Amino acid sequence: xxxxIRVALPKGRLGESVYKLFDEIxxxxxxxxxxxxxxxxxxxxxxxCYFWVKPSDVAIxxxxxxxxxxxxxxxxxLEQEPDVFELLDLGLGKCRMVVAGKKGALSGTGKTLRVATxxxxxxxxxxxxxxxxxxxxxxxxxIELAPIVHLSDVIVDIVETGKxxxxxELEVLEEITGISARMIxxxxxxxxxxxxxxxxxxxxxxxxxxxKNGYYQ
Amino acid sequence: xxxxxxxxxxxxxxxxxxxxxxxxxxxxxxKMSKFEEYxxxxxxxxxxxxxxxxxxxxxxGKLMALKPDVTLSIAKNAPSxxxxxxxxxxxxxxxxxxxxxxxxxxxxxxxxxxxxxIDLYTQCEVVLLACKSLQTLSEDSLMVVSHxxxxxxxxxxxxxxxxxxxxxxxCIGHKNAHEVLRLCEATGVSVEMRDTLVALTSLYGNFGExxxxxxxxxxxxxxxxxxxxxxxxxxxxxxxxxxxxxKLDFSVINDLSYYNGLIFQGFIGGVPSAILAGGRYxxxxxxxxxxxxxxxxxxxxxxxxxxxxxxxxxxxxVLLTYxxxxxxxxxxxxxxxxxxxxxxxxxQKTISEKLRYKQLLRLSDGGLEILExxx
Numbered sequence: 298x299x300x301x302i303r304v305a306l307p308k309g310r311l312g313e314s315v316y317k318l319f320d321e322i323x324x325x326x327x328x329x330x331x332x333x334x335x336x337x338x339x340x341x342x343x344x345x346c347y348f349w350v351k352p353s354d355v356a357i358x359x360x361x362x363x364x365x366x367x368x369x370x371x372x373x374x375l376e377q378e379p380d381v382f383e384l385l386d387l388g389l390g391k392c393r394m395v396v397a398g399k400k401g402a403l404s405g406t407g408k409t410l411r412v413a414t415x416x417x418x419x420x421x422x423x424x425x426x427x428x429x430x431x432x433x434x435x436x437x438x439x440i441e442l443a444p445i446v447h448l449s450d451v452i453v454d455i456v457e458t459g460k461x462x463x464x465x466e467l468e469v470l471e472e473i474t475g476i477s478a479r480m481i482x483x484x485x486x487x488x489x490x491x492x493x494x495x496x497x498x499x500x501x502x503x504x505x506x507x508x509k510n511g512y513y514q
Numbered sequence: 515x516x517x518x519x520x521x522x523x524x525x526x527x528x529x530x531x532x533x534x535x536x537x538x539x540x541x542x543x544x545k546m547s548k549f550e551e552y553x554x555x556x557x558x559x560x561x562x563x564x565x566x567x568x569x570x571x572x573x574x575g576k577l578m579a580l581k582p583d584v585t586l587s588i589a590k591n592a593p594s595x596x597x598x599x600x601x602x603x604x605x606x607x608x609x610x611x612x613x614x615x616x617x618x619x620x621x622x623x624x625x626x627x628x629x630x631x632i633d634l635y636t637q638c639e640v641v642l643l644a645c646k647s648l649q650t651l652s653e654d655s656l657m658v659v660s661h662x663x664x665x666x667x668x669x670x671x672x673x674x675x676x677x678x679x680x681x682x683x684x685c686i687g688h689k690n691a692h693e694v695l696r697l698c699e700a701t702g703v704s705v706e707m708r709d710t711l712v713a714l715t716s717l718y719g720n721f722g723e724x725x726x727x728x729x730x731x732x733x734x735x736x737x738x739x740x741x742x743x744x745x746x747x748x749x750x751x752x753x754x755x756x757x758x759x760x761k762l763d764f765s766v767i768n769d770l771s772y773y774n775g776l777i778f779q780g781f782i783g784g785v786p787s788a789i790l791a792g793g794r795y796x797x798x799x800x801x802x803x804x805x806x807x808x809x810x811x812x813x814x815x816x817x818x819x820x821x822x823x824x825x826x827x828x829x830x831x832v833l834l835t836y837x838x839x840x841x842x843x844x845x846x847x848x849x850x851x852x853x854x855x856x857x858x859x860x861x862q863k864t865i866s867e868k869l870r871y872k873q874l875l876r877l878s879d880g881g882l883e884i885l886e887x888x889x
Contacts, residue, residue, distance in 0.1 A: 360614065362786020380613050380787065382689040382765070484788070485781045487689075488656055488761065491718065 300490050302345050302497060305364035307352035311390040311478055315368045316347070318387070322500040344493060356381065356481060365486035366494065371476045372455055376416045382487055384498050385480040388505055394419060396471040397462055398444045398451035403470050405450070413443035414453040423453070423473050441465050525622065525818040529605055531650045532624050532813060536603040539643060541626055544602040550587055552577040558586055561772045561798060564610045568618055582610040584625055585810060589798055592629045595805040599630030613787075620816075625792075627810035632794065637776060638750045640809050644780060644790055645756035647813055652821070654783030657790070658763035659721060661744050662773050664728070665764055667736030668714060672698075672707045682711065687767045691715045707733070714764050721760035722748045728762065743775065772798040778811070784821040789814050828888075831857040833871035835864065835885075837878050848877055 304319070306312040316329060326340040329347055339346040350358055352370065356379040359367040367381075372394055374383065394416070396403070403410075406429075413434040414420045424431045434449050441461055443449040452467075455476060462468060480501065487494055522530070533543070555567050561583070568580040581587065584606050592600055603626040609618050628640055641659070648655035665686065669679050678701050685693045691712045698708040710731050717727060725745055732738045744762070751757035766779050774797045780790030792811020799808050832852055836845050845861070852859045852875075860869065874886035 357614075360786070377614070383693070384689055384691075386692040482689075483786055485786050488658060488763075488781050489654070489783060 300344065300493065301339070301341075302366060302490060302493050303364045304345060304347050305350050305355045305358040305367035306347055307355050307368055307370075307478075308349045309352060311352070311370070312349060312368065314389055315387065315478065318389075318501065318504060319345075319347075322497075322504050324497065353377075359481050359483050362483050362485060365483050365490060366497065367481050368478050369481055370478055371474070372416060372419070374479060374481070375422075375474070376418045378418070379481070380484065382482040382484060383479050384482055384494075385501055385505075387478040387480060387501070390476070390478040392455050392457040392476045393469075394453070394473040394476055395456050395469045396423075396451050396453055396473065397441075397456065397467050397469050398449075399466065400468060402444065402450050410451065411449040412451055412453055413440055413449035415440060416453055419473065420453040441467060523819075524821060525815045528651050528813075528815055528818055529622075529624055532647055532815075533603070533605065535643065535646055535650060536626055539601075539639065541601045541603040541628075544588065544604045546581075546584065546587055546604065546606060548581060548607075549578045550581050552579040554586055554590060555579055555582065558772075558798070558801065560769050561586060562610070564613070566611045566618070568609050580609040581606070582608055584608060584623060584812070585627060585795070586798075588627050588810075589629070589795070589802055589804070589808060592799075592804055592806065592808075594803060596630050599628055599636065602627050602629075621814060622816040623812050624815050625810060625812035627808065629799070629804075629806055629808040632796075632807040632809050634746055634750065637794075637809060638747060640792070640811065641747065641760075641776070641778065642751065642754060642756055644778060644792060644811050645754075645759060647811075648759070648780040648782060648790060649756065651789065651813070651818065652782035652784070655780065656759040656761060657778055657780045658761045658766050659744070659747075659776065659778045660762070660764045660766040661740040661776055662768065662770060662793070663740035663743070663775060664737050665714070665767060666770050667734055667740060668707075668710060668731065670736065671733045672703050672711065674701060674703070683767060683770075686711075686715050687765055689715055689718075689765045718763050718765075719761060721757065721762050722752060724762040728764075740775075747776070768793060770797075772801070776809070780811075780813075782821075785817045786820075787817070789817045828870045828872050829858075830860040830869060831872045832859045832875055833866060833869060833873070834859055834861045834875045834877060836861070836876065838863065840877055840879065845877055848882055 306316055324343050324345045326338045326345060326347055329338040337346060337348045353373055355367040355369040356373055356377050358364040359381050360379040370390060410429060410431045411434060412420050412431050413436050415436060417433045417435050420433055436443060440452045440454045443452055444467060445465055456469060459469060482494055552569050555562060559565055567582050570578055572578045584604055588602060605624045607620050608623050609620055611617060612619055626643060628636055645657055648657060674682060678697060682694055682697055694711050694715050698711060710733060714731055725748060728741055732741060766777055768777050773793050773795050775794035777793030779788040782789055790811055790813045794809045796807045799806055849859055849861055872888055873884060876883055876885050
């Protein structure tokens, strides 16, 4: 019997474009596009099964083995540091993880820097490398508001176009890293379903880079 | 005492089976105290899978710890230059925080350590016992094998700074070839070394066959020595049926300052992370000022709870209900008859809503009748 590969897709625009890629490389599952209340979509013939989860939960599903494969942003992987394989950079959903704030907000180096963020782990690691004393203020949304109302000096957040920042007279002060979507795989699943997962991964690599073995373009 | 298989939970049965296996190979049980002086863990922090340790002050004011790990204690207590090998196994609870958790957990661990002169035979015996342990736990098992010397040998040839080396090692552990590539490009590693690192990161396959592919990656003596050690192991184990489940996988990595040679991890179907982990830790022995070598592994038996078994689906095999006016002697006789062939029988007047039963029986004046059967 063919073993099913269970794929956790992140809800939202990124997940939809990732599903299109899966469809193109031969892992389609038409019922996923129907507007239904179903939670799991299976295509037995192709040996694949999908479910939508909150983007920040993808890595949790994969690490705990509820999904074999998942698509997660590098931001989530850096923040949660899940114990999974990261087999492919899909190059989708590109954005940047940055330190932003009002102009000159970083110049006051003589005091503890207050950092508001949804990503406390990333902020902590970034400033630990610089040996800078910081205070992290964990927020769950509307991060840009924090420096405006003096909740924090700077923010650590994802920026796509920078438009929101600009409209609020904030700017990118430092770039921490580029972000894109990654294909992650559970460590036990990789070993038990090696052939199917490697095939899926190879097809995806060819689709996005156009080279079977290559990481080189 | 005769314990029926169905009485024991899967993990309890596994522990008995593993103990039997290790005794068969002449390993001696080692019973240890639950506590250890905290200093031991402070000095060897990076040996531990998680850094947090539960500490308390004992009656003399000494800072103690609830054991987060057993290997360190066994290694510490080993003679500094043993005349004969110490072959030990243990079955202990350890206390630590699992990956991604914020709370301490009691983890049931069964393990085996061999301290002394580790020759090819001893190494093969321990690897074979690891394979056999996995097969004891599940029919669906596999073991991934790597050699720290092979990976560290390659890293040495790349001439990376310590901090980049750590990052590359982490990427190898995640099979993250794209990030290895990026790091190499950012630090100006030569194209040849870069390609070798990327190839090493993606290498995976059956133990014997994949060694041939690893041959192409050899860049220095340390790597060829490591490969030779793996080949010798593969050669001896080739005739053992257990070795069919062995894979070569350099993404199995561990702290370079403690582990030096062979390392391995075991997986069984239904459990999402490694259930067995072990390897050669001569470096730890050296750190503890012992002039000897060591190899061992641990099985995380509590992970077995995650596997569904037939047993877990039902609380009892038979739920026997009876009416108040039924003759108690008859009821007792019925229970005796039902339990005689090892079935789990629960007797009560009413039908339970909480209990999951395979079969529902009722005893009335008319005799025993089957009301319901579940499968």
